[in-house]
Amino acid sequence: MATAQALRGYLLEEALAWLLRNSGYSLLTQGDKDGSELVKRRNTLHVVGRGTEHQVDALGEFPFTPAFSLPIRLFLEAKFYDKKRTCGLDIVRNAHGVISDVNQNFTYGGSSRPRRRYHYSYALFSTSGFSKNAQQFALAHQISLIDLSGDSFTWLRDHIYTLASAICAASPGQDVPNRIVNWVRTMVRLSLETPREVPGDSFALIDEGLSAPADRAIQGALNDFVQGINEHGEAELLIGFPAAPFILPLHTTNRKGFLDYASRNPTHPVRIRRTADHGDAEWIITPRNGDAASYRLTFILPQHIEDWIVGADEDGQQRRSAAVKTDFLSNITIYRMKNSALHVYQLMYESTELRRR
Known part of the structure; x- marks a missing residue:
């Protein structure tokens, strides 16, 4: 189940993948093509670390490799809190822990087939800025913080807030079922043409438990959202x-x-x-x-x-x-x-x- 706040963050991640579409950011959605690094668990992508697997909602891969480095993959996490709440130290600490674990996931296999390696980085986006402690910690540990609270992103925040509110209003309970969240994210990616691979799971229906009016309300709000994003095609x-x-x-x-x-x-x-x-x-x-x-x-x-x-x-x-x-x-x-x-x-x-x- 996803709260309204979490849902706004998920939608922001999808919109950012679209905004970053020409920066070399290629959205990864499947794990079966890279089993040593990526796995799919219950329709959710995970990155394999040295100690455990880490769920990732938006993972990008850059097609070029910097000199004296490894191919780069980027964890993209977005927070859409209320205006008075900044993104705090706990979120940045978690990002550092994830990056440290996945970048240490390498063992020499002896005579086994050579495997590709990647350098993972982490970018945190926030619509309400970051706390002072979070900024200091991120600076020390090379976690990228991107503030989206400026006037230039008002249109984006408004579209996301409207869609999230419509989905929450149409959902059967206070929080939004994960199946609806996954369906909406998939349809946003397909509509904005951001994924490199189309997820293979069925997404023809949102949820059998939804009434027909609720189904139409969510699909209508989704269409309005995609249209609003496309109207900013030069952005x-x-x-x-x-x-x-x-x-x-x-x-x-x-x-x-x-x-x-x-x-x-x-x-x-x-x-x-x-x-x-x-x-x-x-x-x-x-x-x-x-x-x-x-x-x-x-x-x-x-x-x-x-x-x-x-x-x-x-x-x-x-x-x-x-x-x-x-x-x-x-x-x-x-x-x-x-x-x-x-x-x-x-x-x-x-x-x-x-x-x-």
């Missing part, structure tokens, strides 16, 4: 990799504008500005040369990093801006897949370009 979440111990979720509502500019200028200088003085402010990236309206990327820095950048007096901000250029934001690398080919873009800026509106 995309690009993953920026700065020279820093965190990643940047770069959101754009004009994918074509960014790609047209970046295709002509794979490496180019940019401007960065902060939209407001309050703690929920977003940062905006635009090209420094030419037409600044060519594209616009928005992101939120980890709160403690942002506080460190802008929390000093005027002289202190200048010194810290120079440190940001040297240690954190000297360049941002973006990987993107197009027609099965990998494209790499670099956004570069100097500390003098870091300013507040």
Whole structure:
């Protein structure tokens, strides 16, 4: 059974898989093709660790391998709490435990057939931010935290909240049966075309226990959700990799504008500005040369990093801006897949370009 809060998180994971569709993120749904690493238990995917198996609701695989590394798989977990509740230390601790266990799952088999190995990473998304302790722990243990509380994701949060509310209202009890949750997730993946493989289990019916009106209500809400997501077809979440111990979720509502500019200028200088003085402010990236309206990327820095950048007096901000250029934001690398080919873009800026509106 899933609570309304858990259901919102599951739906957010599916929507994120769609937003990340061109970042090389290929959603894995089956375990039988990789029995040494992935197994299916009761229609749920598990990753085999050194000590135990770990359930995973959204697991992505990147088609390229970084230099001096292993092929990368990414645990994607999303939390859609109420606005006043941040994602806490307990969630990040669990992520660290899972990653530590699965990355140690290797034994030398002697004369047995060689097996592939993967490096597993973990990304936590939250619509209400993260606690200070959670951020500090994640920074120390290389767990990626992505804050989706900014204005750029209001449309996404609204669509998810509406669908989750409709499903809960149509469900027979206070919580939503797992069968309905699995059916909805499968249909979202098929409708948004995010899975690499289609799950083999039957999903023609939601649940025999549902009344016909409830069945129609859920399917109608699901159709509205998919339509709402597709109306934002130009929206995309690009993953920026700065020279820093965190990643940047770069959101754009004009994918074509960014790609047209970046295709002509794979490496180019940019401007960065902060939209407001309050703690929920977003940062905006635009090209420094030419037409600044060519594209616009928005992101939120980890709160403690942002506080460190802008929390000093005027002289202190200048010194810290120079440190940001040297240690954190000297360049941002973006990987993107197009027609099965990998494209790499670099956004570069100097500390003098870091300013507040």
